[in-house]
Amino acid sequence: MNWRSLPVLFLGLGALWTGTHSATCDKDGACDEILKAYQTEQIMLSILDQLPDVGSGVTSPAQLMDPQLKKFYQDLQEDIAEKYHGDSSVEISFLDAEDPFAGGDPSQLVAAFRLKNDIKNMVVAEALLHVAISLPSFEQHTVHKVHVQVYEKKTDMSLGDLVTTDTFSIKGSKRLSIQLPGDAVKRWFTDGKIGGLFVSAIxxxxxxxVHPQQSNSKVDNMILQVVTRDPRYGPTKPSRTRRSASPVCSESDPSQGCCLYNLEISFEKVGWGWVLAPHRYNAFMCKGDCKLNAHHFLSASSHSTVMREFSKKTYEKDLRHLGFCCHPVDFDYIPIVYMNRDGKTVVKRIEGMVARRCACS
Structure with missing residues (x-):
């Protein structure tokens, strides 16, 4: 789909829509498909508007990213969406491990990380080190207990303090996620007195x-996930619990009135391989004729209240002459994991991406 060419499709449709996620359409399959395409376009434009470090028409190495690594980021995105839903005070960064010797000394196993953001005045709310564990083929089908130890390496590359330790049971090569103490991670990026990390998984x-000296593959590279929070604001508690909203209406059981319907957005279908997660999501959309159910779908806005009272006095509750539109009145955000122009993996909270409730006004 070349979604940037979609506006030409709507020149003859008149006022069939009122904005992102909303539409009005008679029982016409072709019309429905055009309206869905329009809603998809509006969402794509909104995402680009909120991601200035990507921009229009970007091509990225993420388009060639290994499916296994994409799946890893998709799983992380789901966890982030659940754990930090409603908390706008956090910022999440993914840092790829680097070889400080740039291949000059393969005998030194060390993973160095660079964080561009200044976290001196921030609280490190969470830190996870994601480490690939590589087992020989003849050990892939056996369950192994792995004792993991993470050490600091000093600037002269001698072994420093033990950061943390944990034990895992694994079967086959996989990636382990190791919790790191937030105060240690903050110290690494504020005083700069360590050369990197060394991981022992015997x-x-x-x-x-797997250390960066042992593999050039992004699939095998260590990833440091850092979650920071501005202490001036503290954690933002969600105003309500996270909703797993489902549409009120479906294409197989439609309503002529204003109603919430499925609208699946697939980033692969629109050619956005640089979006790592989610692979797809349900944005939902509002469509339908407000004349049929405006008596109970009217929103509580001052404009709607005035128009409703006016209709009672003038048209005796007949709303046929009023311009009520079916549209969302409640939205939710989604976190998107994407690759920016610099090839860095970034997490960004994108607002207004999910319609939750429809109304007429």
């Missing part, structure tokens, strides 16, 4: 943790 006398 399986049968062999260190199975």
């Amino acid at each position: 399986v049968k006398d062999h260190n199975a943790a």
